[in-house]
Amino acid sequence: MDAMSQLKKTYDEKGYVICDSLLPMTVVEELQEITNQIVDAGAALSASDEVYEILDDLETKQSRIERIKSPHAVNPCFDALIRRKEITDVLRALLGPDIRLQNSKLNLKGKEGSAPVEWHQDWAFYPHTNDDVLAVGIMIDDMTEDNGTVLFAPGTHRGPIYDHMSEGFFCGAVGADVAKDLPDISDTVTGKAGTVTFHHVRLLHASKANLSGDPRRFILYEVMAADAWPLAGCSAVFESWDSMNARMVIGKQSDAPRLVDVPVRMPQPLPPKVSSIFQLQRDGANKYYMEGTNS
Numbered sequence: 500m501d502a503m504s505q506l507k508k509t510y511d512e513k514g515y516v517i518c519d520s521l522l523p524m525t526v527v528e529e530l531q532e533i534t535n536q537i538v539d540a541g542a543a544l545s546a547s548d549e550v551y552e553i554l555d556d557l558e559t560k561q562s563r564i565e566r567i568k569s570p571h572a573v574n575p576c577f578d579a580l581i582r583r584k585e586i587t588d589v590l591r592a593l594l595g596p597d598i599r600l601q602n603s604k605l606n607l608k609g610k611e612g613s614a615p616v617e618w619h620q621d622w623a624f625y626p627h628t629n630d631d632v633l634a635v636g637i638m639i640d641d642m643t644e645d646n647g648t649v650l651f652a653p654g655t656h657r658g659p660i661y662d663h664m665s666e667g668f669f670c671g672a673v674g675a676d677v678a679k680d681l682p683d684i685s686d687t688v689t690g691k692a693g694t695v696t697f698h699h700v701r702l703l704h705a706s707k708a709n710l711s712g713d714p715r716r717f718i719l720y721e722v723m724a725a726d727a728w729p730l731a732g733c734s735a736v737f738e739s740w741d742s743m744n745a746r747m748v749i750g751k752q753s754d755a756p757r758l759v760d761v762p763v764r765m766p767q768p769l770p771p772k773v774s775s776i777f778q779l780q781r782d783g784a785n786k787y788y789m790e791g792t793n794s
């Protein structure tokens with residue numbers, strides 16, 4: 500079996516694959532430099548805007564930049580990154596020849612602190628007409644066991660879609676009754692900067708707080724087969740047909756959504772204040788890691 504077929508087999512079985520040091524160090528250094536510049540430019544902000552998600556630390560109450568929103572739209576290097584051959588070769592093997600980007604996010608687990616991300620399935624946020632949808636995660640820094648490692652629960656991409664509701668609103672996290680069994684079956688993701696992860700949209704995953712004093716910056720791209728269309732409707736996700744076309748990564752756009760019988764829940768109703776997964780999880784009641792007793 501060739502390397503790409505083996506990758507696809509592992510992805511189908513586990514719901515994720517990790518390609519160690521897939522990107523050259525020169526690219527990683529450029530990404531680190533651009534990220535530093537964007538973070539420096541937003542350092543004086545105390546409230547979120549179109550580019551920066553600013554949150555108060557749960558313990559120190561100091562505000563910090565938790566996320567750069569849509570980095571592919573902030574700097575062309577991030578748009579070019581998802582189109583690099585090292586990545587599209589893997590995407591083609593996992594999703595086929597026609598692939599579209601929906602959005603991207605650069606999560607910053609800074610040395611000055613960070614929130615954990617509770618167990619969730621990305622599919623609960625953005626269900627599509629079929630589940631040939633995944634997230635590409637690129638490590639801008641080494642990811643270690645104590646700087647905010649990601650946890651993947653292998654095989655859960657074939658299971659149910661769990662309720663991500665609390666107190667009547669979508670909160671972006673499964674309940675503690677589901678979360679409590681996941682650490683024991685989960686894999687801890689570590690790797691050198693330049694390592695790239697590919698995880699299925701239905702895979703249960705989480706990430707720990709950064710306790711290391713070192714930064715952990717991780718960029719995630721939401722990508723899908725071009726015939727997977729958002730159930731929330733295109734206008735909820737894309738500004739226009741042109742912008743939907745501009746987000747093609749490889750191959751051709753599709754105007755014929757492929758419908759597959761997959762379990763779906765809609766992320767509704769939304770709470771009054773919605774900015775991101777961090778805010779949703781923080782405001783909701785489904786806290787497993789954030790509550791502080793589990794680590």
Ligand SMILES: O=C(O)CCC(=O)C(=O)O
Pocket residue numbers: 604606616621647648649704705706707717719776
């Ligand atoms: O940055 C991380 O630690 C993971 C975040 C995540 O799972 C998400 O944003 O969906």
